[in-house]
Amino acid sequence: MESPQESNQNQPSFSENETPKPATDLENQRNQELEEVEVVFDYSKRAQWLRAAVLGANDGLLSTTSLIMGVGAVRKDPKTMILTGIAGSVGGACSMAIGEFVSVYSQFDTEMAQLKREIRSLSELEAKKTDLPSPLQAALASAIAFAVGAVIPLLGAVFVKDYVARVGVVMGLASLGLIGFGWLGAVLGRAPIVRSSLRVLVGGWLAMGITYGLTKAIGSSGL
DSSP states (O other): OOOHHHHHHHSOOOOTTOOOOOHHHHHHHHHHHHHHHHHHHHHHHHHHHHHHHHHHHHHHHHHHHHHHHHHHTTOOOHHHHHHHHHHHHHHHHHHHHHHHHHHHHHHHHHHHHHHHHHOOOHHHHHHHHTTSOOHHHHHHHHHHHHHHHHHHHHHHHHHOOSHHHHHHHHHHHHHHHHHHHHHHHHHHHTOOHHHHHHHHHHHHHHHHHHHHHHHHHHHHTTO
16 A cells, blocks of 8 residues: 555646646647647648749740740831730740649549548548639639730830830830749749749849740741
8 A cells, every 4th residue: 555645746736836737728828829820731731822823924924025025026016926925825824824723623533532542531531622712713723824924025015106106115014024033933933033023023034035036046047
């Protein structure tokens, strides 16, 4: 048998100024920690969506500007340049939407199969299903982002009649857009802002220059 002294030693001791936390306080603290984790997770997912939208808009801006500049190298009339930009923006937006839909749907099927192996309850499976990415939402977001970026150079091509001024305005608007998208992408990705913006700008100039130069060379060859 344990002596009273040994029994007292086995019991948890508290100092005079220390009182045990009630169970409700511990539960509240645990719930608060879980909520903070969920907030961080939601912010992370939101940042990924925003960054993907910025990249889509940047793609729309650069692709449409390169098409306008390329066709403008051999055809100086504004109608041809504008129609080329519109066709490029529509085709690019559709391509982005279809590609994103197929990609996200494949991810959705993979994660659903994993959840079905791990979860037996139908109600819990339906609750988890709402957290998975939506293919339709991703496709729509990609198409809209691409179209938003494509509008920037089109505005310069539509409202400026003189060829030289039109090319300059398109280049200027595209450069401002590239800097803006580069800055926003750096902020969302927590990367160096100046370096990232310059990298996007120089890369865009290089793509537009190559497109313009090659199209000019091919057009001058008589093809």
